[in-house]
Amino acid sequence: MDRLDALEAQSVYILREAYNRIEPLAMLWSLGKDSNVMLWLARKAFLGHVPFPVVHVDTGKKFKEMYEFRDRYAKEWGLDFVREECPPIDAVDQSLPPAARSAARKTEGLRRAIDRYGFKGLIAGIRRDEQATRAKERVFSPRGESGEWDFRDQPPEFWDQYKTDFPPGAHLRIHPLLHWTELDIWLYTHREGIPIIPLYLSKNGKRYRSLGDQDITHPVESDASTIEEIIAELQTTRTAERAGRAMDHEREDAFERLRASGYM
């Protein structure tokens, strides 16, 4: 069994556990490369079906290409698509730095979706290698009543026995891509022929490595204009994937605070 097959089998196992143990369940679709892989894996897990709603928490500030991608594939893949709009910027914690405040809108939008639909489980496409705080995550990660993450007291998780029991009011975040790396995502996208948003490919010497809101996401210097070239680039780069995401870098603990309060 090769490395991608092993990663795929583990993710399929996680998705099937989530679908069997948690009701109601939904998948968060950020439209980025990771969540597209995740959606693809769901179709593998359920043999062509996606048996739960797919939620886009929309800040209204994404790139045009992202919205086009979303509208096309929501239809083409027959998704049970749900769009949740984020509240205005002044509705979030004003003590956060500006870019983090912008990201916190998404947390608030997510909270609204949870309240509206009563989701007990949310599948999110985070990976351990993208950010140090995410490296500490569990595959099945419990959240308190207001969505907060208690990273100081996380449940034990071993032998693929995930936390599927939780008190009323709490919910779970499920992370089927936690063990993947950025390079794995691209190798798999290439192998499977998963569609991507063209913003990832180089235009005029720049490309996006990670996609977020237009105003707080910056492209990186790159000549990689095909997936093969991205793969070659990643094998030599020493720049962090989220280097272009302003909210990670405003203050030493900004991202940790965002996550503790419920951000993905």
Next chain:
Amino acid sequence: MTSDTTPIAAQDQSALPEDATQSGAHPDDAEHAGERSLHRIVIVGHVDHGKSSLIGRLLHDTGSLPPGKVEELEKISARRGMEIEWSFVLDAFQAERDQAVTIDTTQIWFKTGLRDYVIIDAPGHREFLKNMVSGAASADAAIMVVDAEEGVREQSRRHAYLLHLLGVRQVAVVINKMDLVDFSQTRFDEVSKEITEYLRSIGAAPMMVVPISARGGDNIASRSARTPWYDGPTVISALDGFHGHPGVGAQPLRLPVQDVYKFDARRIIAGRIESGTVSVGDTVLFSPSNKTARVRSIEAWPADHGPETAAAGESVGITLDEQLFVERGEIVSHAEKPPKLSTVFHARLFWLGHKALKVGSRYKLKLLTQEAEVTVRSIERIVDTQTLENASGDAVERNAVAEVTLFSRQVLGLDDYGDLPKTGRFVLIEDYDTVGGGVISMEGLPDQRQAITVKSTNVISVEHQLTADSRAARNGHRGGVLWFTGLSGAGKSTLAMEVEQRLFAKGYQVYVLDGDNVRRGLNANLGFSPEDRTENIRRVGEAASLFADSGIICITAFISPYRVDRDRARASAPGRFHEIYIKADVETCERRDPKGLYKKARAGEIPQFTGVSAPYEPPVAPDLVVDTAGESVGECVEQIIRYIEESFTLEKPGG
């Protein structure tokens, strides 16, 4: 752009030191060209012995840190009044920086010339054992860090013991902070001997012991000039020397059913193959339901046709040639090497619960995809991971390791951890939380499968022309089975013979099937192995049922310790089976010891003796409980006779 706080291991092969690129591929790693294998390494050891520092240094020395990281580290370290502190690479949380203790397990990607690694940094602090377990359980191999100055400490031993229990079999030891002991070979030999002896004693001999200084970078990526007396591997070549994943394909098939999908016309049984292989056309057995069917297809998406065969590690969906009702929790195997079926098993477990594990406590068991309520029937021993001495007790405290016996109300499909590590382990849940993990031993316990299997087919019952009513009318009472169960010495045989005599005198048709008597004839070919004991009870149940059919009241006097065996006997005589619990505690029975068996069992002359070295499952809802510890033989006999008169005697016409 502000400084990057992300400790992502980047991938710069040109920066690799000589040692890493020179180390050859291990023969066990079948690595295809261009496809690198990924190994999971856990780093364990006592708090402050330098685990995080080792990793920070490892990343630095192999050129895996992003640009600017070293400057950032220096800045953060200076702010806290320290020299450069490598552990800050991993201790990403601010809280951890302030306390200088790793709170949770962290994972970091890293590569050598040979292959890719995920390094799991497990915290050494005692409070954080559950996180250490979460990190270590998924590892292919482990590096244990021991402080050269402090030597082997409490957590060093505990971690080593747990690694072994968790199934991590490859261990390398590094003796860190050699700079603090002037790179003394004598000190290295002392500490090395101490840890090696301990590891050997638990069956986990280290593959190598490396003297290092994480701070100074000695023997991390390249051989240090400060340890001229050492000619073994560096940490990097130690990593590359670990084997790949063991082959689980050659083992018997285990495919736990995760779910059954009916999204379209197909009825797909979904699950991950834990060991072995399954092919289209195979006849497969489901446990514990004991149903069989043939595999019609292995489904796949987006391909129209799935593969003909699937192997360990794959998440699959299969369809069967018939509509079998099976659900999550069943284990798919081949008929030749199925899991054992049992309601009881022994386990060695580590306890993470805030509340102690106690005899009689109930937990939710999660074993593969099976879930069941289990009760702790006994605690055989509590293991001191420091001294490896055994203690007895009726409670297992947080962070302790113990050997226990667990009972389930429902029959479970079980594998011995020694045979199949991936399926022979389980976790326990209490109040939403995972409170323990354990590995299964079926030593001395019977496979209860034969108790629920009908082997012959094409057997058609012939109807009697006489009815049960006509027999009852002649006898004046109905036939039935009075199944006496209880410990050896509880008084089953004594009471059975007394009751038989009294009933006979009253004009009842009655006969006693007694343990020792039956073994002279009907069961003369059976011994005392767990399987034979189960078969002994099965035959008695069937024989008693025939007596009951013929109108006789049949009293059986057998210890019959397992619920599943008694349930089988009940099923043989539906509506006519009466379970009588002849109740006396072990102490009372042992004091009586009419046949001297307890004495022999205590002396170790009788293995697997119920109540001493084998479990007894009391009835859940017996029809009658007779307390022989509290009441005289006469009183007990009266109680049983009254029960029989009420239950078996025919109503007098018009009365």
